[in-house]
Amino acid sequence: ILNVEQSPQSLHVQEGDSTNFTCSFPSSNFYALHWYRWETAKSPEALFVMTLNGDEKKKGRISATLNTKEGYSYLYIKGSQPEDSATYLCALYNNNDMRFGAGTRLTVKP
């Protein structure tokens, strides 16, 4: 059974703050890790697909790193803006299976 853990469960930051959160997963038989951004009343949208240990991906102010040996990925948001408020989900792909963490709910206050 794939067990994907995300922390913290929720996060409140001020506009302009930088923040990061964690996705932890079993390191054995790793294939890929995805990060998704999920706004209320919309469907999740893919941010990054990460496959190699040491991968770093960046999209604007959002970046992510991957450590497959220890089983974690970090998502960073630099200079948070109110429009970054969303739930950030990570999903582990392993042997034709995709499992999501419960997400980190980010609220950015103006």
Added chain:
Amino acid sequence: NAGVMQNPRHLVRRRGQEARLRCSPMKGHSHVYWYRQLPEEGLKFMVYLQKENIIDESGMPKERFSAEFPKEGPSILRIQQVVRGDSAAYFCASSPPETGIFVAEAFFGQGTRLTVV
């Protein structure tokens, strides 16, 4: 290329009725996943299907719930004799075949919000 289409967007059922949720994957996608989001919770895996095959249904309740993905037509998540606890948002996602699902993005539908009254 239309995205993943789910219908209906909202579904109200009385206790004991059947609910049928439909998911049309993106064109060319043959992998479909169903997820349930209970109020104040994240996405919970239910079932993974490929065309005409259930690959993994370990997240689906053993009773009253079933899923199919026929050769033609959308994937259907069926809930028989619904109860209040079935009220949730149900999302499906699709991804393409053969490219290695583990490197392809999954695309989500907008979800079906089921309310059992």
